[in-house]
């Protein structure tokens with residue numbers, strides 16, 4: 001996904017006008033394609049912060065004025081990096097996201113919604129450099145145009161017509177990106193016949209795709225020969241979530257739909273990636289456990305420590321459990337026949 005994101009953003013970097021910095025952290029791991037294309041279309045030079053490394057993470061941790069989860073600390077590191085290179089900083093208040101059903105709330109976590117206030121206070125950023133529209137991605141297109149225009153006009157002075165055209169292109173690129181991920185997932189699952197277990201990794205995009213945050217989990221699973229796929233590559237549109245009618249968080253709904261798909265598919269096994277101090281997941285984890293019933297799953301709770309041994313011990317232990325459960329399941333029809 002990281003490669004796809006930079007592939008889509010890279011050709012649009014034009015060396016004219018002002019540079020606008022977008023931190024490759026928090027919601028931009030999911031929505032970066034929309035915003036990179038949007039600003040490039042308006043004629044700005046889009047500058048993405050680099051992938052997280054220990055140095056960026058440390059800069060973030062050292063600049064914190066309050067204790068938060070690790071992804072928010074890392075976000076601070078990215079913004080501090082960008083503040084040295086980009087003329088403007090794009091730090092929107094992203095309130096909600098599109099949902100599968102209209103009645104779903106689709107909210108981002110409060111720390112994501114308010115991240116610009118946290119980082120502005122911590123880094124003492126100049127207000128005139130910050131582009132910070134308040135955006136409800138779940139709203140209809142005309143409302144979205146109004147929100148973005150009203151939010152960026154005071155700083156960038158871009159006319160509404162231009163915002164509308166650029167937003168249309170940005171949203172189309174975002175949709176194209178999402179479809180590409182689903183197509184890859186569909187192709188992968190179609191090539192499987194159910195004989196091998198498949199690990200379905202749920203979590204928030206910054207945990208799933210930022211390799212400093214997930215300690216390169218994907219690469220480690222691959223080395224162990226474990227087949228795994230993150231939730232964004234799955235089509236969850238057919239998964240009923242009516243037993244969680246008040247699910248407040250957009251990503252929470254995605255995680256629980258994934259859990260339900262795992263529970264309903266015998267060769268799928270769930271791994272949920274989360275962070276210490278994650279308020280939203282302190283609820284979601286219980287719901288995830290409830291959905292799983294007795295089916296084994298792995299919960300990986302990570303923080304700023306970069307040692308991988310602890311995680312791998314759990315991964316290897318879970319792999320043994322998965323192999324046992326899956327073998328028993330494969331043998332069941334045979335036993336019945338005997």
Ligand code: SF4
Pocket residue numbers: 069070071072109110111112204275277278279280281
């Ligand atoms: S959802 Fe959890 S991990 Fe993500 S920003 Fe909020 S508290 Fe942090």
